[in-house]
Amino acid sequence: MEAVLKTAFPFMVITAGVLIGFQMVLMIVAYTVLAERKVLGWMQGRVGPNRVGPWGVLQPFADLLKFIFKEDITPDKSTKFVYFLAPLVALTCALLPIVVYPFGPEITSVDWSFLPMGLGEGVKALPLTIARIDVGVLFVLGITSVGVYGIMLAGWSSNSKYSLMGGLRSSAQMISYELAMGASVIGVVLLAGTLDLGGIIRAQQQSTFRWFIIPQFIGFVVFLIAAFAETNRTPFDLPEAETELVAGFHTEYSALKFALFFMAEYVNMFTVSMMCTVLFLGGWYVPGLSHVFEVGSIPYAVVSHFAFIGKICAFLFLYIWVRGTLPRFRFDQLMNFGWKFLLPVALANVIVTIIVVFFLNR
């Protein structure tokens, strides 16, 4: 019994970590939707939702109930299996990258020997990461690129011309901007010398400028623009352009299937913001915090964690701000911008970084 428990204990801890992490992310995402409606309302001189609960804070739950009770329609002559699969793929691929991000520094000051049956034996540190893998950056990029399938399959299986147009547009857009995104990440990887996300944060602590946004400012801007395109947000929201394509790839979706797409879009915003924070803003690292609290103690971890969430929320606000400000691109402008401007700039940035790193390391 004891042996079984000892074997199963790490799995239980990881499962608990996954549940807590996903739950928190989904809560933040739900409130991002509310924040978007509120902030857009203020920008346009309106009030925004304020009926459900005080200042409308219960609005996300009301929306969820509404989604559940709507009628679930499947269009005639659609390929049922693919139609069903598409939203699942979209949300899964949006959520998966969360497991590799470090949400905070390791907690090393706690003595875990108080746990019963010797479960805490040999445990030195509690990492605030669900899975530490060697190739975190590649994993995140890979899963993000698999996420395109959700949108493409949705567009193809709906058997509607608006959906097909939306699916085609989005796949072309995502293939194009993925290149620029990957090229802008290379600069950071070159400076850090590792593909591990935790390692990148550690490299930023030891670097001269503390945050990679200073030496890699061009990479940061390219990444941010590509991130807007990858998440299909304004000014790159052509796949779901309301005024041209009704709603693009999810025109034919209703009820919970639509809710899954909706959630996938916002979770994608969150994970891309997280990637941007880790790569360019030092992740959970706050310069000078190690002088206030002891490294590895619980208050240090808590403050770092909230700093991390705060940086992500700043990016989420930027998304909403841009949506309230900029108009939409035309499709040929989008393609020209991606291939003829963004990609060359990103490649030039890579070349300059290679030269600088080469001479610094000599």
Add this chain to the structure above:
Amino acid sequence: MVGTALFFLFAGFAIMCAISMVYHKNPLYSAISLVGVFISLSCIYITLAAPFIAAVQILIYAGAIMVLVVFVIMLLNLDDDSGPNRLKYLYTLGGGLGVVLLAQTFFIFYAVMRASNVPSDQTLSAGKTLTIGQAMYTEYLLPVEIVGILLLMAIIGSVMLARRLAQPQLEIVVERESELRNDEQ
């Protein structure tokens, strides 16, 4: 124990997806099944302590190549595969080839099983990104350069292939034709 269970889970999924890829007439279903094969193979690579290859497998195969294939399927709006094959003897040939290859597989399986069991090397440095990168840019520099040139050639070649023939030339030909006809009349 866990390793074996995971292996049989992913291996079964890979084989099922591979069979469904060959079985389905609709190219989009084939493509989705193939993505299933790639993802399960990537999971097997992780159990083989090769995280870099697993990530690159997802990034290149599932994320780039198959997205392009699905994009082409949607762009051309392909229907189901055409009906009965005109070359009937291909079915016998294919079946025969399949039997031969399967027999070979089982022969290899038995031969390797009977041979002295190779102990798996537990030093996990082989799959690390650092080791792969060092090997790539020291010992295997020439193959990497050749692959780079190959990719450049592929880029140029695909641009040349996808380029539309200049339309004005066609119009000139048509005009000349009509002029000639007018002269004849």
Add this chain to the structure above:
Amino acid sequence: MEPSLASYLALSGILFTIGAVGVIFKRNALGMFMCIELMLNAVNLTFVAFSRYYGDTTGQLFVFMVMSVAAAEAAVGLGIIIAFFRNKQSIDVDEASILKN
């Protein structure tokens, strides 16, 4: 306990067989293309399995090369398929018989 080297080779052999049979049975160019990708992947699996069991990085490097070649092949192959479709309005390889007679 880990699965033995032989079981990886067996899986790779089965996948390769399915791919090879598929190339012969499929009539459309995209299907054949996908079957070839499956065969390449089966070979990659043997490389990675050997690399694991002999503790050598070379196998994984070869997998990387194979993937790059597959990517190049995809770019050119899909370009050819689109060009073919433009001429024939079909991607059935039986239609590619202009040189007959």
